[in-house]
Amino acid sequence: MGKQGSWGPALVLALVLAPGAAQPAPAAPTAPTAQSTPPAPAIALTPTERQWLEAPVPVLQFARDQALPLDIIVQPQPTPGETPMGLAFVAGRCKLVLSMRGNPEAQATLDRIEPSLVGTVVEAIAAHELGHCWRHLQQQWGSLPEGMDDTHWQSRVTAEQAELLAAMWRTRREEAYADLVALAWTLQRHPDRYAEVHAWHVRFRAQQDVDTGPHDTRLWVQLAQDRQAFGAAPSIFEQVRPLWLAGLRAGLGVGL
Template sequence: MIKRTLIPLLMLSCSSAFAAELTSMETRWLTAGLSVINYAKQELRLPVDITVQPQAHANDVPVALGYHDGRCKLVLSLRGNAHAEDILASVPQARRALMIEAMFAHEIAHCWRYAQGAWHQTPSGFAQGGTQPAQTLQQTRREEGFADLVALAWTQQRHPQHYADVAAWMRQGRAPAAAATNAAAAVDTHATMAWLQLAPTGAAFNSRLPLFDQAGSLWRQGLANGE
């Protein structure tokens, strides 16, 4: 089982299949995301469960969010996942926790949208067009755009002195690969640069608004621009 001392610290609700102790990487990631987890559970009262996979599957991202039976499932897939190392390879060791925290904020934004009953729903006044596959792609990309903006708003609120670092890292991760074709870019559900470019600095967010309203204001601006 997980070390008993980590249970109150990390407030984990792990799957019964996970019977080994946390690895040092899992502990680092969960500790980096702890403030986001606490915010989600204690302030937002979101129904969040955390699952640590004993072995990552092919194409698993390090941290992801699902929704089942009215609860958000925050899934860490770090064991045997080369992408977990690669995603932070360009970040100095001292700043990696900031990027991990931003990733957790991104996933909690998905949880909030699910809990609000707003998943894949667009505010009134913003039409969806095209075939059903095209609409689904657009809806998914819009959710990723919203979550990216929440991650940036969180960073501005909690770590304003490091906003530029986190924003630059996120833009780097979302930028189309130099060799990518236009066709590949067109089906990228994480092509969120149109929203990231709306927040080049933390000043783009209205600090007088609640966190999700800060992100939502810029998100709707992106929708108005045709995203």
């Protein structure tokens, strides 16, 4: 069943959240001793935390089946203002970080989703983060496909501006790839909800502080309106490549 050793947190998460999961029988009471320490009380999950934890389970199971080195970190301390779900890459491993406790943005994000679509969208958000993970694991994060160049504009700006713009557009490319993975996942797992999840992406990406900014993936999301535009490769990570490349080519004149 893959590398179970590295997937302890995901397995525990899936088991804990499984409806009707059997609970272990309580241990027989023992006489207290001077060294005895009372067990720490279990931390109850809020409805918000449960939604963020339950919805990604299919994505986590998929990652486990693919033997991807992914660890799940649930922040126990208050994390106000943090992204409820994000990804870090440390020492060759992906870290899916959930920041829900004491974080109003966790519920606010759910409130901005149609109630009947919450689970499907949060699942897509997890697939988005898995897209980032895949790019890191392939050692391709931030890189352009062979034959593409994004330096032609640098002579028109200062060196400092060029550095800032390059970083911004590098992030934009990766956000676009991850958005497409989220949509490919939805098309594969929830084809009847694809139009709704795509419409959510359109709304979510509509408000941009800066055109071609680091999270301006509107060009790619628009291309993905046609569900037939995804490739036919078995892997969702490859299915998105034709759309991703099309967006890169279209964006060559205005920044990638």
